[in-house]
Amino acid sequence: MRASAVVALGLMLCGCAGNTAPPGFLDPPVVAQASGYGGWMQLKLANGTRADGELIAVSADSVWLLGATPVAVPVTAVKEGKLTTVDAEVGKVAGATGLGVLSTASNGLLLIFTAPLWIIVGTAAGSSQSYTPQRRVPPLGWAELNAFARFPQGMPSGVSLAQLRPKPRRR
Amino acid sequence: MRLAVVLSVGVTALACAHRLERSLVTPRNAATLDAKSPYLKAHLRSGYVYVLADWHADSGGALIRGRGVLLDPNRVRVDSGDFRFPADSVALFETNVVRSSGANSAISVMAGITATVAAICALSPKTCFGSCPTFYAPDSAGESLQAEAFSASIAPALEATDLDMLYRARPRGRDFTLRVTNEALETHVIRFADVIAVPRPEDGRVFVTMDGVFRPATSITSPTGCVAPEGDCLAGVRSFDHVERTSLADSTDLAARETVDLEFGSVPAGRLGLVIASRQSLMTTYLIYQTLAYLGTQATTFLARLETGGPAARGFAGELGRQLGTIDVLVPDSGGVWRTVGSVGEVGPIAVDTKVVPLPPTSGKPLRVRLRLTQGLWRLEYIAVATLGDPVQPMRIVPRTVRHAGRDDAAALRALRGRVRPLVTFPGDVYEIGYALPADYQHDELFLEARGYYMEWLRREWLPEENLAAAAQLVLQPRAALRALAPAYKRQEASAEHIFWNSRYAR
Numbered sequence: 001m002r003a004s005a006v007v008a009l010g011l012m013l014c015g016c017a018g019n020t021a022p023p024g025f026l027d028p029p030v031v032a033q034a035s036g037y038g039g040w041m042q043l044k045l046a047n048g049t050r051a052d053g054e055l056i057a058v059s060a061d062s063v064w065l066l067g068a069t070p071v072a073v074p075v076t077a078v079k080e081g082k083l084t085t086v087d088a089e090v091g092k093v094a095g096a097t098g099l100g101v102l103s104t105a106s107n108g109l110l111l112i113f114t115a116p117l118w119i120i121v122g123t124a125a126g127s128s129q130s131y132t133p134q135r136r137v138p139p140l141g142w143a144e145l146n147a148f149a150r151f152p153q154g155m156p157s158g159v160s161l162a163q164l165r166p167k168p169r170r171r
Numbered sequence: 172m173r174l175a176v177v178l179s180v181g182v183t184a185l186a187c188a189h190r191l192e193r194s195l196v197t198p199r200n201a202a203t204l205d206a207k208s209p210y211l212k213a214h215l216r217s218g219y220v221y222v223l224a225d226w227h228a229d230s231g232g233a234l235i236r237g238r239g240v241l242l243d244p245n246r247v248r249v250d251s252g253d254f255r256f257p258a259d260s261v262a263l264f265e266t267n268v269v270r271s272s273g274a275n276s277a278i279s280v281m282a283g284i285t286a287t288v289a290a291i292c293a294l295s296p297k298t299c300f301g302s303c304p305t306f307y308a309p310d311s312a313g314e315s316l317q318a319e320a321f322s323a324s325i326a327p328a329l330e331a332t333d334l335d336m337l338y339r340a341r342p343r344g345r346d347f348t349l350r351v352t353n354e355a356l357e358t359h360v361i362r363f364a365d366v367i368a369v370p371r372p373e374d375g376r377v378f379v380t381m382d383g384v385f386r387p388a389t390s391i392t393s394p395t396g397c398v399a400p401e402g403d404c405l406a407g408v409r410s411f412d413h414v415e416r417t418s419l420a421d422s423t424d425l426a427a428r429e430t431v432d433l434e435f436g437s438v439p440a441g442r443l444g445l446v447i448a449s450r451q452s453l454m455t456t457y458l459i460y461q462t463l464a465y466l467g468t469q470a471t472t473f474l475a476r477l478e479t480g481g482p483a484a485r486g487f488a489g490e491l492g493r494q495l496g497t498i499d500v501l502v503p504d505s506g507g508v509w510r511t512v513g514s515v516g517e518v519g520p521i522a523v524d525t526k527v528v529p530l531p532p533t534s535g536k537p538l539r540v541r542l543r544l545t546q547g548l549w550r551l552e553y554i555a556v557a558t559l560g561d562p563v564q565p566m567r568i569v570p571r572t573v574r575h576a577g578r579d580d581a582a583a584l585r586a587l588r589g590r591v592r593p594l595v596t597f598p599g600d601v602y603e604i605g606y607a608l609p610a611d612y613q614h615d616e617l618f619l620e621a622r623g624y625y626m627e628w629l630r631r632e633w634l635p636e637e638n639l640a641a642a643a644q645l646v647l648q649p650r651a652a653l654r655a656l657a658p659a660y661k662r663q664e665a666s667a668e669h670i671f672w673n674s675r676y677a678r
Contacts, residue, residue: 029191033267034210036220036246089188093274100281106289114285121281125274132190132272147193153262156218156244165245 018130019084020052024169026087026133037167038150039085039133041065046079054167055083057155058145066150070161081137085148088130097122188272195265201258202232208266211237216262218244221254233258303625304359304596305521307350308617310339314350317619320364322519323492324624325459327360328477332622333517334367334383336525338411338448340617347606349619353596356628361594363587366568366606367618372560377616378446378527381515385565385616386444386527388557395537396434397554404431404551411448411523411553420454420547422661425653426494429546433554435538441558443533445500445540447515448525448553453667455518455548457660458491458653462645463627467637470629491649492518498549500528501541509541516549523552529559547664565618572605593623 019026021040038055043063045051053067063081064072100118104111135145146152155161196204204211211226213235223237235258241250258264306318318335340347347366353359367385369377375389397405399416407416421427463470497516501509513528530540538556573583573594583602586594596602609615645652 029189029269032191033193033208033269034212034222034224036212036222036242085193086191089272092188093272093278096278100278100285103282103285103289107285110288114288118281118285121277125277129188129272129274147195147265150246151214151218151244152195152265153214153216156216159218159244167246 019082019134021084022169025054025167026084028087028089029133032086036150039083039148041145042082042084043073044079044081045073046077055145055149056161056164057149057151058142059154060141060143062155063142064149064155064161066161066164066166070164072161075142078137081142081145083135083137083145083148085133085135088133090126090130093122093126093129097126188274189269190272192268192270193265194267195263197263198258198261200232201228201235201261201264204228204232204264205266205268207268210239210267211235212265212267213256213261214263214265215260219249220246221256223254228258235261303355303357303519303521304361304364304621304623305352305354306335306364306619306621307352308337308340309343309348311341315339316522318524318621319519319522320361320619320621321623321625322455322517322521325627326474326477327624327626328474328480330360330362330622330624332620334379335517335522335619335621336379337366337617337619338523338525342608342612342617345608345610345612347608347612347617349604349606351596351602351604353598353600356598356630357625358628359596359600359625360623361587361596362622363590364570364604364619364621366608367565367620368568368609368612368615369563369565369618370611371614371616375557377563378444378525378557379618380527380529381513384562385618386529387560387563388444388446388527389560390439390441391446391555391557392435392437392439393555394433395436397431399431400429408433408551408554413552416551417452417549418547420452420660420664421657423654423657425454425458425545425547425657425660426496426650427546428496428543431542431544431551433540433542435540435556436536438533438536438538439556439558443530443538443556444527444559445513445530446525446527446553446555446557447498447500447542447551448523449498449516449549449551450523451516451518451520452548452550453520453664454545454660455492455495456520457663457667458495458645458656460627460633461636461656461659462491462642463629464633464636465638465642465645467634467639469637469639469642473642474626491645491652494649494653495545495548497544499543500530501543502530502533503539511543516544525553527557527559530556566609566615567620568606568608570604571607572603574603574605575601598628 019040020042025040027035041055042052043050051065051067051071051073053065056064056066062072062074063078097118100122101115104114104118107114194205209224211223213221220242221239222242223239226235226237228235236255238253240248243249303322304320305316306320307314308317317337317339321331321333323329324331351364369385371377372387372389375387376391377385377387379385393409394405397403397408401418404416407414418429466473497514499511499514501511504510512531515526515528517524570584570587573580573587575583583594586592
């Protein structure tokens, strides 16, 4: 328990990647491969405001998001964007690290070396894992994000952003 | 060990974090679709999407077949079953391959390290831990480990006083600090830890005999020859330089003896003494732990009986040590027959212990001295012959301050000064004991006199070895037990040192 707390604290302090996606929105990779929805996009606009939501479509000149308010934003009005494609599964790494720290009980006094090593390696691995599903503009171009949009082919003609339903949350 | 394997498997399984590799392919390139993708998504221009399992691209990618669902732009299922459609009716194809994350590799490596260390400790638990109160003192380079106290006192009934020369101590002023640590899974009970100061002769040192007599020594002379079973051993013993003469234990009998023959081409005048600086190998540590492992769940009962059984019980317990013996010093008599004239040897593998053995008058040159010792048990750091003066009276210096965890510890100071309630330390504890040396401290030889005992914490890894018959043999027939244990000790002798020094407990 204490080891898990240390790992959790370490992961909090290590600068793990965060996102504003509602709980249960992001699918784990295994689920996402058969899902028809987009990832979670966060935009920092040039006027200082922010917008976020499911990435519906993206082109060289516009980004369509379905969040609390559906928005179509010209990319010229965006300062930077961050797309989180899937759930990073950092919890799995943290859990494994906690269990690993506990397993050093089998190392006798050598646990004074192996337990801190577990915490250091586990924290670094968790931090690294948290960034795995992220795509940022810049340095990427907007068109490079389309693979993780609901409509990677672009906004379909005849489909209105206002009529689209948000993705149901996983429980 | 079993727990370690289970946890390692659990860790590896739990760490199964993934990353998703997604690719988009135009209909024109449908023949290049990644067949490893378990699902194929076919995005239509209308916003509908087929999500197909068991999919296949036929006719060079012109025709797509598969079983799955058709979802509308809101991702509501509008159809399901077997589908077949031309590739050029699709806007974009999407494939996804889930791969193991790089974090898994790091976690797997750590699981492997943990399991390996667990295996080492399981195979050699007698070398994975070990200590007794260890004392660090300032030396010419900073600070070094200079004494280990009452190493043989593994139970209250075996409480003893230990006198150690602080050979390398170099006080930088009258304020002198010893740092005492508990670096093992043990409880240390320290009655007192006093510094003993003895006036040093000009160009000489002061050494102590095994019975606690301080003898000033001058004309300290290293040997000119040293011959042991392995051949020339002079490099190991001619100076106090961390280069030791060692040997390996006999593979059939841990009590087997060997001899080391010394020659001094230049012999000082006057009454001579042989200075021997030595420490033990890990054989004693191994045997103590093996005894506790054989006693298993009965270990505490046995240690309690040492307390209540009187001198007879303690005599039995000490027989194993007597079988291993000390370092006997022999010189030839007038007829050339080797005669024992004294012995030295303190239990403990950590700190070098320096003692002097007075030699009988001799007129022979070169001076020849023979050491007889148990093979593989002793490490010889330094041997010299010196002219001994009359015994001198020491000055006892009790602690003036004690600091623990960065603060003055008045209770610990009272314990070490009052001698009523002892100082009790636990794994990872560090105490800094301050002393006020005499004004002429630069001309004093310093020793540490400490009294107490310590108790090993029984290790779970030892319990499976409980064997009361073998334990009884160690106590009642130690000679036979030392033969029986020789193969097991030899199996881990080579790696024991590395494991031991890497297993110190420190916060």
